[in-house]
Amino acid sequence: xxxxxxxxxxxxxxxTKTIICNESGDILASVAEEYxxxxxxxxxxxxxxxxxxxxxxxxxxxxxxxxxxxGSDVVGIGLSGQMHGAVLLNKAHDVxxxxxxxxxxxxxxxxxxxxxxxxAKKLLEFTCNPALTGFTAPKILxxxxxxxxxxxxxxxxxxxxxxxxxxxxxxxxxEVSDASGTLLFDVKNRRWSDEVLEALQLDTSLxxxxxxxxxxxxxxxxxxxxxxxIPEGTPVVGGAGDQAATAVGNGIVKTGVISATLGTSGVVFxxxxxxxxxxxxxxxxxxxxxxxxxxxxxxxxxxxGSFQWFRxxxxxxxxxxxxxxxxxxxxVLCREAERAKPGSEGLFFLPYLTGERTxxxxxxxxxxxxxxxxxxxxxxxxxSTLEGITYGMRDSLEIIKGMGVPVNEIRVSGGGAASAFWxxxxxxxxxxxxxxxxxxxxxxxxxxxxxxxxxxxFGSVEEACDAVIEMTTKTATDPAxxxxxxxxxxxxRALYQHLKDDFDDIxxxxx
Numbered sequence: 001x002x003x004x005x006x007x008x009x010x011x012x013x014x015x016t017k018t019i020i021c022n023e024s025g026d027i028l029a030s031v032a033e034e035y036x037x038x039x040x041x042x043x044x045x046x047x048x049x050x051x052x053x054x055x056x057x058x059x060x061x062x063x064x065x066x067x068x069x070x071g072s073d074v075v076g077i078g079l080s081g082q083m084h085g086a087v088l089l090n091k092a093h094d095v096x097x098x099x100x101x102x103x104x105x106x107x108x109x110x111x112x113x114x115x116x117x118x119x120a121k122k123l124l125e126f127t128c129n130p131a132l133t134g135f136t137a138p139k140i141l142x143x144x145x146x147x148x149x150x151x152x153x154x155x156x157x158x159x160x161x162x163x164x165x166x167x168x169x170x171x172x173x174x175e176v177s178d179a180s181g182t183l184l185f186d187v188k189n190r191r192w193s194d195e196v197l198e199a200l201q202l203d204t205s206l207x208x209x210x211x212x213x214x215x216x217x218x219x220x221x222x223x224x225x226x227x228x229x230i231p232e233g234t235p236v237v238g239g240a241g242d243q244a245a246t247a248v249g250n251g252i253v254k255t256g257v258i259s260a261t262l263g264t265s266g267v268v269f270x271x272x273x274x275x276x277x278x279x280x281x282x283x284x285x286x287x288x289x290x291x292x293x294x295x296x297x298x299x300x301x302x303x304x305g306s307f308q309w310f311r312x313x314x315x316x317x318x319x320x321x322x323x324x325x326x327x328x329x330x331x332v333l334c335r336e337a338e339r340a341k342p343g344s345e346g347l348f349f350l351p352y353l354t355g356e357r358t359x360x361x362x363x364x365x366x367x368x369x370x371x372x373x374x375x376x377x378x379x380x381x382x383x384s385t386l387e388g389i390t391y392g393m394r395d396s397l398e399i400i401k402g403m404g405v406p407v408n409e410i411r412v413s414g415g416g417a418a419s420a421f422w423x424x425x426x427x428x429x430x431x432x433x434x435x436x437x438x439x440x441x442x443x444x445x446x447x448x449x450x451x452x453x454x455x456x457x458f459g460s461v462e463e464a465c466d467a468v469i470e471m472t473t474k475t476a477t478d479p480a481x482x483x484x485x486x487x488x489x490x491x492x493r494a495l496y497q498h499l500k501d502d503f504d505d506i507x508x509x510x511x
Contacts, residue, residue, distance in 0.1 A: 006449075008444035008447045010242065010245065012082055013103070016032065017031070021445070045102075047098060076237065079165055083241040085160045096154060120281075128187040130281035135182060136182035140157055154206065158208060173217035175240060220232060238454075245443035245447045256271075265302070266300035267300075270405045271295055283399050303393065338379075342481050351389045364507040434475050449468065
C-alpha cells in the first residue's frame with residue numbers, strides 16, 4: 001500500500017498553522033508560528049507578506065519532522081488563509097507595500113465611492129454583498145487614490161494565501177471562496193465580475209486565475225521543493241478562505257448543518273445548495289469550498305475578543321486562581337458566571353468593542369453594559385458578557401433562518417465550545433440543541449481534506465468529511481431557560497437601535 005500524506009497550511013492573522021495528515025484524515029502533527037501585525041496609523045492594519053512565506057516554510061519543515069514521516073511522501077497541499085487582504089506586486093513580482101488586512105478600517109470613503117458608482121442594489125446583484133471596509137476592492141481603490149506611485153507599478157493583486165501559493169508554485173491563482181470576499185467577484189456565476197471591474201476601471205489582468213477549491217492550481221517549484229524536502233511538482237489545490245476552510249474542517253458541507261464558531265470573532269456559517277442573499281446585505285453570501293455550492297455567513301467582530309478583553313482587564317483575581325489551580329483563566333471565569341442567574345438580573349452587555357459587522361455594519365458601534373445596578377455582582381458581569389456575545393451570534397442565526405435556510409443541526413466550535421457552560425448557554429439562547437465534533441484543527445484540516453479530494457484520495461468533499469468527522473457531544477436546550485432568553489433577546493436587539501446615533505457622537509468626540 002502506498003503511503004501518502006496531505007499538508008494543510010492556514011495563513012492566519014496572528015500566525016500560520018500547518019498540519020499533516022494521512023490519507024484517512026488522521027492528524028499526525030500540527031505546528032504554528034506567529035508573526036506581528038503593524039498599525040502605523042489608527043484603524044490601519046498591515047503585515048509583511050514575507051512573514052507569511054517564512055512561517056509557511058518553517059512550519060512545513062517542522063510538521064514533517066514532528067510527524068516523523070518522509071517529506072517525499074507528501075502527495076498534496078491545501079492552502080487556507082485570512083480573507084480580503086491585498087498584496088500588490090510589480091512586474092518583477094516584488095511586493096510593493098505592506099499588505100492591507102481584513103480588519104483595516106481606512107477605506108470608508110472608497111466604500112462610499114463604490115456604492116455611489118455602481119449603486120447599492122446593483123452591487124448586491126453583481127456580487128451578492130455590500131461594500132464593506134474589510135473587503136479587497138476598497139483597498140485597491142484606496143491605494144489608487146492615496147498612493148498612485150504604488151498603484152501605477154502594480155501588475156497583480158493577490159489575497160494572502162494566494163501570495164503564498166505564488167511563492168510555492170509560481171502560479172497566479174485563487175479560488176472561488178476567497179475571491180467572493182473581494183467585492184470584484186460574480187458570486188452567482190463563480191467568475192470575476194466584468195460589470196464591477198469596468199465600473200471601477202480596474203483591469204482584469206490585475207487579478208489571478210480563479211479555480212474551484214478542490215482543483216489543482218499549481219505545483220511546487222523545484223527550488224522550493226528542495227528547501228522544504230517535499231517532491232517537486234507536488235499538487236497545490238485551490239484551497240479556501242479561512243471561514244470556508246474551517247467549515248469544511250467542521251463538516252459544514254450539507255444542507256441544514258450550521259456552524260457557530262466562537263474565536264476572536266464569532267461566525268455563523270450555513271451551507272446552501274443555491275445562491276441565497278439577504279436583501280439588506282446583513283450577512284455575506286459567498287461561494288463555498290464545495291464545488292458548485294454556496295454559503296451565507298454572519299460575523300460578530302468581537303465575540304471571544306470581548307471575553308478576552310474582560311479577562312485581560314477585569315480578570316486578575318481569576319488569573320491568579322487559575323495559576324494556583326493549573327487551569328485556564330477562562331474556566332475560572334465561566335465558574336463565576338455560573339453563579340449568576342440566567343438573564344444576569346437584567347444586565348445586558350453589547351459586544352461591539354471593535355465596531356460590528358453583522359447585522360449592523362457599523363465601525364462606530366461601541367460596547368458596554370446597560371442595566372447595571374448596585375445589586376449586580378461580578379458574576380453577573382461575566383455572565384452578561386457571555387450572554388451578550390451569544391445574543392450577537394443569534395442575530396446572524398435569525399437572519400439566516402429568515403432567508404429560508406434550514407437549520408437542522410448547529411455545530412459549535414472555538415473557545416465557546418470548549419466550555420460546557422458556554423455550550424449550554426448557546427443551546428438556550430439559540431433555542432436549539434448544539435453539538436461538538438472530533439475535529440479541532442479547523443481551516444488547516446479543511447484544506448488538507450480539499451487537497452485529498454484534488455489528488456484523488458477522496459471522491460468528494462462530502463466523502464472526505466464523512467470519513468473524518470464525528471459528533472462527540474450534544475447539549476440539549478433547557479426549555480425554561482430558553483423561554484427566559486426569548487424574553488430578553490428583543491431587549492438586547494433594541495438597545496443598538498436606541499444607541500446608534502450616540503455611538504456616532506462618541507466617535508466624533510474621540511476623533
